[in-house]
Amino acid sequence: MLIIIQDLIQAGHEIGIHTELVDMEKICNKDPEKLLRTSIKTFETLFNTKIYGTACHGDYTGNNNLDFWENKRSPQDFGLLYEAYDKNLFERGYYVSDSLVSRWKKYFHGKLDENGSSDPLALIQEKNPEFMCLLLHPDSFFHQHYHEKIKY
Numbered sequence: 001m002l003i004i005i006q007d008l009i010q011a012g013h014e015i016g017i018h019t020e021l022v023d024m025e026k027i028c029n030k031d032p033e034k035l036l037r038t039s040i041k042t043f044e045t046l047f048n049t050k051i052y053g054t055a056c057h058g059d060y061t062g063n064n065n066l067d068f069w070e071n072k073r074s075p076q077d078f079g080l081l082y083e084a085y086d087k088n089l090f091e092r093g094y095y096v097s098d099s100l101v102s103r104w105k106k107y108f109h110g111k112l113d114e115n116g117s118s119d120p121l122a123l124i125q126e127k128n129p130e131f132m133c134l135l136l137h138p139d140s141f142f143h144q145h146y147h148e149k150i151k152y
Contacts, residue, residue: 009049016053016084017043018137021068023061032068036078055084055135058099084133094129096120098136 009015017039021032040051053075056065066085069075075083082089091110096118099105104118108127117123124132 005047009047014052015043015047015049016055017051018057018135019054019068020057020059020065022063022065023057023059025068026063027061033073033078036068040078040080051080053080053082053084055133084135089133093131093133094123094127095133095135096123097134 005015017036019036019039021036024030024035025032036054043049044051056068058065066083069083069086075081075086084090084095087110090107093109095107097105104120106113106118106123108129116126120132120134123129
Protein backbone atom coordinates (compact mmCIF):
# COMPACT_ATOMS: atom_id res chain seq x y z
CA MET A 1 0.00 0.00 0.00
CA LEU A 2 2.90 2.38 0.66
CA ILE A 3 3.96 2.16 -2.98
CA ILE A 4 0.42 2.86 -4.20
CA ILE A 5 0.20 5.98 -2.03
CA GLN A 6 3.64 7.16 -3.16
CA ASP A 7 2.65 6.62 -6.81
CA LEU A 8 -0.58 8.60 -6.34
CA ILE A 9 1.31 11.49 -4.74
CA GLN A 10 3.94 11.45 -7.52
CA ALA A 11 1.14 11.57 -10.11
CA GLY A 12 -0.10 14.79 -8.50
CA HIS A 13 -3.17 13.47 -6.68
CA GLU A 14 -4.24 14.88 -3.37
CA ILE A 15 -4.39 12.33 -0.58
CA GLY A 16 -6.72 12.71 2.39
CA ILE A 17 -7.15 10.69 5.54
CA HIS A 18 -10.08 8.29 5.91
CA THR A 19 -11.14 8.60 9.55
CA GLU A 20 -13.12 6.55 12.06
CA LEU A 21 -12.78 8.98 14.94
CA VAL A 22 -16.16 8.36 16.61
CA ASP A 23 -15.68 4.59 16.33
CA MET A 24 -12.21 4.85 17.86
CA GLU A 25 -13.53 6.99 20.71
CA LYS A 26 -16.53 4.79 21.54
CA ILE A 27 -15.00 1.37 20.91
CA CYS A 28 -11.32 1.88 21.82
CA ASN A 29 -11.65 4.79 24.27
CA LYS A 30 -9.21 6.92 22.23
CA ASP A 31 -9.19 10.73 22.27
CA PRO A 32 -10.44 11.53 18.74
CA GLU A 33 -8.75 14.94 18.51
CA LYS A 34 -5.38 13.54 19.54
CA LEU A 35 -5.85 10.60 17.17
CA LEU A 36 -6.60 12.91 14.22
CA ARG A 37 -3.62 15.16 14.96
CA THR A 38 -1.34 12.13 15.29
CA SER A 39 -2.69 10.56 12.07
CA ILE A 40 -2.13 13.77 10.10
CA LYS A 41 1.39 14.27 11.47
CA THR A 42 2.36 10.62 10.87
CA PHE A 43 1.05 10.60 7.30
CA GLU A 44 2.62 13.96 6.41
CA THR A 45 5.97 12.85 7.85
CA LEU A 46 5.93 9.39 6.26
CA PHE A 47 5.01 10.63 2.78
CA ASN A 48 6.46 14.15 2.89
CA THR A 49 3.15 15.62 1.72
CA LYS A 50 0.49 17.93 3.11
CA ILE A 51 -2.91 16.56 4.15
CA TYR A 52 -5.70 18.99 3.24
CA GLY A 53 -8.78 17.00 4.16
CA THR A 54 -10.44 14.00 5.70
CA ALA A 55 -13.29 11.73 4.69
CA CYS A 56 -15.22 10.10 7.52
CA HIS A 57 -15.58 6.37 7.09
CA GLY A 58 -18.93 4.64 7.37
CA ASP A 59 -18.67 1.26 8.99
CA TYR A 60 -20.81 -1.49 10.44
CA THR A 61 -20.64 -0.13 13.99
CA GLY A 62 -23.79 1.99 13.78
CA ASN A 63 -21.79 5.08 14.74
CA ASN A 64 -21.77 8.12 12.48
CA ASN A 65 -18.17 9.27 12.20
CA LEU A 66 -19.36 12.64 10.89
CA ASP A 67 -20.56 13.35 14.43
CA PHE A 68 -16.93 14.17 15.26
CA TRP A 69 -17.35 17.47 13.41
CA GLU A 70 -20.28 18.52 15.52
CA ASN A 71 -19.40 20.02 18.92
CA LYS A 72 -18.05 23.18 17.24
CA ARG A 73 -15.02 21.49 15.67
CA SER A 74 -13.88 22.49 12.20
CA PRO A 75 -11.28 21.08 9.81
CA GLN A 76 -9.35 24.34 10.18
CA ASP A 77 -8.80 23.52 13.88
CA PHE A 78 -6.59 20.66 12.66
CA GLY A 79 -4.80 22.50 9.84
CA LEU A 80 -7.18 21.06 7.24
CA LEU A 81 -9.25 22.71 4.52
CA TYR A 82 -12.24 20.37 4.46
CA GLU A 83 -14.10 17.24 5.48
CA ALA A 84 -15.12 15.53 2.23
CA TYR A 85 -18.63 14.68 3.43
CA ASP A 86 -19.43 18.17 4.69
CA LYS A 87 -22.98 18.85 3.50
CA ASN A 88 -22.06 22.09 1.70
CA LEU A 89 -19.35 20.29 -0.25
CA PHE A 90 -21.16 16.97 -0.75
CA GLU A 91 -24.21 18.64 -2.32
CA ARG A 92 -22.14 20.60 -4.88
CA GLY A 93 -20.14 17.94 -6.70
CA TYR A 94 -19.83 14.39 -7.89
CA TYR A 95 -18.60 11.73 -5.48
CA VAL A 96 -17.38 8.38 -6.74
CA SER A 97 -16.31 5.65 -4.32
CA ASP A 98 -14.92 2.15 -4.67
CA SER A 99 -16.54 1.18 -1.37
CA LEU A 100 -18.74 -1.44 -3.05
CA VAL A 101 -15.50 -3.18 -4.19
CA SER A 102 -16.99 -4.78 -7.32
CA ARG A 103 -18.43 -1.56 -8.81
CA TRP A 104 -18.43 2.19 -8.35
CA LYS A 105 -20.86 3.91 -6.01
CA LYS A 106 -21.63 7.46 -7.08
CA TYR A 107 -23.43 10.49 -5.75
CA PHE A 108 -24.34 13.62 -7.71
CA HIS A 109 -25.25 16.74 -5.71
CA GLY A 110 -25.64 14.62 -2.56
CA LYS A 111 -28.00 12.03 -4.04
CA LEU A 112 -27.20 8.42 -4.95
CA ASP A 113 -26.93 8.18 -8.75
CA GLU A 114 -27.54 4.74 -10.20
CA ASN A 115 -27.96 5.93 -13.80
CA GLY A 116 -25.45 6.34 -16.59
CA SER A 117 -21.78 5.60 -16.64
CA SER A 118 -19.66 4.80 -13.62
CA ASP A 119 -16.41 5.65 -15.37
CA PRO A 120 -15.06 8.76 -13.60
CA LEU A 121 -13.80 10.31 -16.87
CA ALA A 122 -17.14 9.72 -18.60
CA LEU A 123 -18.93 11.22 -15.60
CA ILE A 124 -16.91 14.42 -15.91
CA GLN A 125 -17.83 14.71 -19.60
CA GLU A 126 -21.47 13.72 -19.03
CA LYS A 127 -22.29 15.79 -15.92
CA ASN A 128 -19.67 18.57 -15.99
CA PRO A 129 -19.65 18.78 -12.17
CA GLU A 130 -18.22 21.73 -10.28
CA PHE A 131 -15.75 19.20 -8.84
CA MET A 132 -15.34 15.45 -8.45
CA CYS A 133 -14.17 13.66 -5.35
CA LEU A 134 -12.81 10.14 -5.82
CA LEU A 135 -12.99 8.22 -2.56
CA LEU A 136 -10.62 5.32 -3.02
CA HIS A 137 -9.36 2.54 -0.77
CA PRO A 138 -5.95 1.65 -2.26
CA ASP A 139 -5.55 -1.19 0.22
CA SER A 140 -8.18 -3.06 -1.84
CA PHE A 141 -6.41 -2.54 -5.20
CA PHE A 142 -4.89 -5.63 -6.73
CA HIS A 143 -3.46 -7.09 -9.89
CA GLN A 144 -4.20 -10.74 -10.58
CA HIS A 145 -6.10 -11.35 -7.37
CA TYR A 146 -5.99 -14.97 -6.27
CA HIS A 147 -9.73 -15.36 -6.97
CA GLU A 148 -9.00 -14.55 -10.62
CA LYS A 149 -6.70 -17.55 -10.82
CA ILE A 150 -9.22 -20.03 -9.42
CA LYS A 151 -11.52 -21.66 -11.96
CA TYR A 152 -14.92 -22.32 -10.46
